[in-house]
Amino acid sequence: MIETFSFVNLTATSIFHTLMTNKIVLTISLILFVMLSKFFLVKLINKKEKQNKRLKINMLGNAVTVFIFIGVFNIWAVEFQKFAISIAAFTVAIVIATREFIQCFIGFVYITSSRPFRIGDWIQVGEDYGEVHSTDWAKLTLLEVDIDAYEYTGKTLYLPNSKLITSSIKNLNFLKRYAMHHFTITRDSTVNPFVFLDQLYVKAYEYCADFNDVAIRYNQIIESRLDVNIAGPDPKIQVATSEIGDTQVLFTIFCPTDRAMAIEQSITADFMSFWFKQKRLMAT
Incomplete structure (x- = not known):
């Protein structure tokens, strides 16, 4: 009975020793252990964390990748060294x-x-x-x-x-939150846009009025963090000409990114209204 137990114990010890010295088994075990740990940690992050989940999961994934690389390299270091020597040429x-x-x-x-x-x-x-x-x-x-x-x-x-x-x-x-939105409206040179430029400024300030205080604070934050002076937050309108002599009106609006296109469309509509109105007055 004792001999049988000793034989079983010796066999188990031998198998365990063989497994522990088998680098393929160690590599597979390491990868399985690390991936299972990652799986449970991701579940824990999704359950416990309310903010920056994606950031923490990404950092965890990168840490797991580095850990696996280091672990596999340590297990196969001797083989890597022999392999490197053998392929030196x-x-x-x-x-x-x-x-x-x-x-x-x-x-x-x-x-x-x-x-x-x-x-x-x-x-x-x-x-x-x-x-x-x-x-x-x-x-x-x-x-x-x-x-x-x-x-x-x-x-x-x-x-x-x-x-x-x-x-x-x-x-x-x-x-992501606020943008220095630039757009240009080009028309022929039959109408002088300086005639209704003040009206365009009034409209531009009107569209920016409800977020003006926030825009001023955000503009100051950007200038403070970047240590530079940037345009804004007041709207700016410039009149220029194209290479072929058409009139160009350039607008610069500091506004929330999700409202930039809507404000551009509103100002464009006002510009067209003023432009055609002035053209009708000139025709009479």
């Missing part, structure tokens, strides 16, 4: 073949360390605009934004992190 070819992945990882390290933006910020990368949805070691995910209309397009952009190294990054987060 092909190092240049491997670097060239994996250049994009290396640049992506370097880009991930760059945005993690410098933090030029956060989850939820509006940014511009090259010619692409969008709200930062998530980041990982390979890519940046943006919810595309039509910067002219200040609204989501419904498209999702996946930008490789390597592009973050070679392209300029502009943080447009202030545009």
Whole structure:
């Protein structure tokens, strides 16, 4: 009986030792453990947290990725070393073949360390605009934004992190709430817009009256944080001419982004009304 128990105990110990020294088993166990931990932590965040859920889940995902990389590297360190030595002659070819992945990882390290933006910020990368949805070691995910209309397009952009190294990054987060909205109305030169320019100013101030106090405070916050003077919050109207001699009226309105297009349409309607009225008076 004792011999049987000893044999079973010895067998169990041998199996356990074999499993613990089997690097494939250790790697699978590590990944399963980390992914299960991530699953339960995500559930906990969704249940307990009321704000910044997406930010915390994204940070958790990045931490899990780094932890898995470190763990797998430690488990297979000896094999990696032997493998690296055995392919020393092909190092240049491997670097060239994996250049994009290396640049992506370097880009991930760059945005993690410098933090030029956060989850939820509006940014511009090259010619692409969008709200930062998530980041990982390979890519940046943006919810595309039509910067002219200040609204989501419904498209999702996946930008490789390597592009973050070679392209300029502009943080447009202030545009999420208020924007310096510019638009131009072009007409022929038969009517002098200076005749009704004061009326246009009255209309512009009228459309901006209900949020003027908030706009002033927000304008001051932006100037304080950026340490620069920016236009606004008062509306500005300028008259110019195009290359072919047409009259151009340029408007600059500091307003909430969700009302920019509505205000533009209202001012355009008023301009057309004044313009055609003046033209009828000139014809009589």
